[in-house]
Amino acid sequence: MDEASNRHFRAPEDTEILNATTESSRDLASVRDRTLILKGILRRTRTLLDADMAYLSLNDLPSGETYIHVTDNVQTEAYRNIRMPLGTGVLGAVAAGGSTASTLDYLADPNMNHIPTIDQVVAAEGVKAIAGAPLRVGGRIVGALLVAHRTPASLPPAGERALEHMAAQAAIALEQTRRGSEITQLRALIGSTTTSNEGRTRELQAMLALDERLMGSMVASVNAEGVVAVLEEATGRPLGLFDPTGRHRFGSVTLTKSAFENWGVQSAINTSLHGAGAATGRHKGEVYTVVAVAAGKEHLATLVMNGTAGKEIALLERGSVFVSAALLFERTLVDANNRAQSTLMEDLLASRTEDQAQAVRARFVTFGLELRNDTAVLVILVDPPVRHSALATVQQRLRRGPMLVSTHIGHICVVTTSSGEALAREMDQILHQEGIRAVIGHATSTSGSISGIREAHDEASEVVTAAKELGWRRGFAELNDLGIAGIMLSHDSASTAARIVERSLGPVRDYDRAHRTELLGTLWSYLESGSSLQRTSSQLHIHQNTVRQRLERIDSLLGAQWRTPSRRIDVHFALRLWKLAPPTSKQGAVQGL
Structure with missing residues (x-):
């Protein structure tokens, strides 16, 4: 076709x-x-x-x-x-x-x-x-x-x-x-059968009354916070709404964020998410009732109520539909409000001709940005379920002068004339306080041109790619922080880095794991200090003889040829890859160097 x-x-x-x-x-x-x-x-x-x-x-x-x-x-x-x-x-x-x-x-x-x-x-x-x-x-x-x-x-x-x-x-x-249909049918049965139908009718009428309250809260102001407040009052139990990562949004704090990593809680959420309605989970001896809020294939949030639900199950399940509608509405409202910035960001990073660049430059002024100054670009990578929350957090809490903030091809992008490093540090802290893990890459354009900003964006994206390949889950860096290793990994994969570390340092790493020693850390300090025994011992707070003994042990593991100029470069590069990896991926080597 x-x-x-x-x-x-x-x-x-x-x-x-x-x-x-x-x-x-x-x-x-x-x-x-x-x-x-x-x-x-x-x-x-x-x-x-x-x-x-x-x-x-x-x-x-x-x-x-x-x-x-x-x-x-x-x-x-x-x-x-x-x-x-x-x-x-x-x-x-x-x-x-x-x-x-x-x-x-x-x-x-x-x-x-x-x-x-x-x-x-x-x-x-x-x-x-x-x-x-x-x-x-x-x-x-x-x-x-x-x-x-x-x-x-x-x-x-x-x-x-x-x-x-x-x-x-x-x-x-x-x-x-x-x-409504069930109420009509039950009313027809009342008087001719058992009184249990009357109880069921009252339950359904109460549910429709709740519908009216929930609908009223949405018509007054379509927001999830109002819907959750009505639902919590109706259940008469502590009830909270959490994003997919476990970050509390509205209502009571019924669970801590760390509880969402518990197997029992996660299992209950997954059970609800895959079509089973309300589900029960346990954490530290306490029982919780959860209902996953979803739209299509996306998990939007989770309702968590203390205790085991009885008649409250129907209320929770019913309320989750309203919460879903409200969350979708809020997201689209944010997207609509951000449309001007996102359109400018797309045009900025896509402009290739001089005419396009001049048009973008003129629109920049409306956001208070002057391209005569150094311009920093930050690329913020977070898990997809919390991207909208992260964007809202960045927009609401950053107070560093004029900037352009928007989602862009799977990440959040910030363009500003403020210091990129200072802004990245602040954003890392702000997002961490909100329970959002972010990997942030930053780069600065000094050319004062649209093409320069585009190149800075590409560089910041490479930093994020490299950091993710190295296993980072949180942190900020520029390309110089990652060095040659970072440049390589921005275009390659973590498996390549793992092979380099294994071939160059495998015996030393295995020895550290087996004997709880610090040979890799000593070797790193030794090469970083220009092969100076004195500076190495001073940095590690150990005697020079101890440094010498550790280097001799490394000789026995790698062979003395590692000290030759060509091999020393390979070993130093492998050490940099090892050093850049997160502590959990170092698997047993003693840290704190």
């Missing part, structure tokens, strides 16, 4: 996603007919993505199928009545697998799990491209939201974000519909 002839699902602007989400939230708070709400969500989803059709399915777990429940602009009755086995096609895969999926041309896609009878229905409808996002309620996947084109089309990242936003809104509406 000619790729150039393919159309694309539309990539909506962040403001459009925000508007569609806000309109859906208002409907949820004011419109009683849930079918109208679902149709409104489908219509807005179609508009956002410029799709030919949209539809929503519900899972029927006893039959192992998901069936289309509501549609918008589907032409054939057969398509409207599709029942898809879970795990098949795009619809069944999304409804079962819990992650967003898409296909350029469904019938021609060999990677799809096809069913001949369904393929006939798809062909009759004229559908080519399909994309879908799962509907989650309390960690459980209850269905899917899909859009389709009648011509081949691909799904851009902005389209995927929009689909996940609208799926979160649809999940709320679906659960409200289900509860």
